[in-house]
Amino acid sequence: MRVAVLIPCHNEATTIGKVVRDFRAALPQADIWVFDNASTDDTTAIALREGAQVRPVAAKGKGNVVRAMFRDVDADVYVMVDGDDTYPAQAVAPLLADVIAGRADMVVGTRLDSHEAASFRRFHGVGNQLVRRCVAMLFGSPVRDVLSGYRVFSRRFVKSMPVLSKGFEIETEMTVFALGNGFVLAEHPIAYGVRPEGSESKLSTYRDGVRVLKTVLFLFKDMRPLLFFGGIAAVLALAGLAFGSIVIAEFSRTGLVTHPSTAVLAVALTLVGMVSLATGLILDTVNRRANEIQRLITDQLLGQRGPAGTAR
Incomplete structure (x- = not known):
């Protein structure tokens, strides 16, 4: 089994080195890829120094990065994780196990069961619950954490999914695509951490929240x-x-x-x-x-x- 760790990044010089080291220790045989989304800091240099393979993605937006990752990387199992050092590398084993055993096509590391008070910005937890309820109502499948950036995919899922989103609504698109096309989705709780000092979230609470809800509606129209x-x-x-x-x-x-x-x-x-x-x-x-x-x-x-x- 070839495992690829895919890390989308934009200006994560503060954390990317530790993320690469942690996943190298957790998955020593995996290929680690950092997809640098037009960073203006030392993200690329630090990732290269830590031994990761780096690909630049000029088109801004996480969805554009995921499209490049799914298109360019060839493996049997894919681990996607944000480069902000909020997701624990040591929790990857149970997520991988379901995909490797063929029990799931996508496994999501759910953050809502175990997180610190400062893990979510104001209204982010409420927004996640709103999106979760919308997805459950429209597609009839309860999902605990629609917006998690820590996921493991089978090769079949990665090579089947046409990534349409450009921004942070990509996680919602992945979830809806899996539910609407008969892929098996599983979830495992993880301990969600806090961004270290000097690292800032690129997510806009209101603008990206509206985009996520629009994505749910449009995907429902397209798939149902x-x-x-x-x-x-x-x-x-x-x-x-x-x-x-x-x-x-x-x-x-x-x-x-x-x-x-x-x-x-x-x-x-x-x-x-x-x-x-x-x-x-x-x-x-x-x-x-x-x-x-x-x-x-x-x-x-x-x-x-x-x-x-x-x-x-």
Whole structure:
């Protein structure tokens, strides 16, 4: 089994050296990759000095970095961890075990069960809970920590996922992609630490929070089009029936329709609801065929690789 440790970084000179050393000690046979996202400090120099392989990524945003990591690194199992020294390297073994044994395609190190008071900035814990509840409601699968940056992936997951996000919403996209495409997701609690002095979070509480919620909504539309557009159709149909019942009740009493605008609104709402339902049915069929083609292509590509990720 070839294991690759992938560390996305932007200006993490304060912590990257320790992160590389810790994962080198925990996984001595693993390849350690640092993907430097346009850092202006000594992140690259320190990572090279500690023996990591470094790749620069010019396009800013964590999603862009993950796209490069998944595209450029070849391994059997992938460990992704932030370079801010808040995730413990010694906790990687149980996360790896589920993927290596084939029990999961993605294992998430959940932070909410064990963390220090200063681990989360103001509103971050609340935001995480909000996103978690949205994902559980829309996809029917409870996930304890949607936004964790400590994850282990199978090769099949990495080479199947088309990374669309550009920023910190990438963790949400990974979780939703796994839930929506039949990948097995597991979670293990970890002890989440605090950034050391001199290290600053790049996450914007409000801007990135809105992006995460938008990502959940858009991915739900893309992956569950029938449920998404069917829900809209149901709301419109009920509204059309409500307005239509007013017109029908009036006509049954008086034999007249004195509110033609209400009748037109009822018909319009019903028609738009039917169009929405038809849109959902069509997109659901297209989505199913696209998923089948994607899985066939992925299986063929992975089938051409040996157990160590080298061509047969």
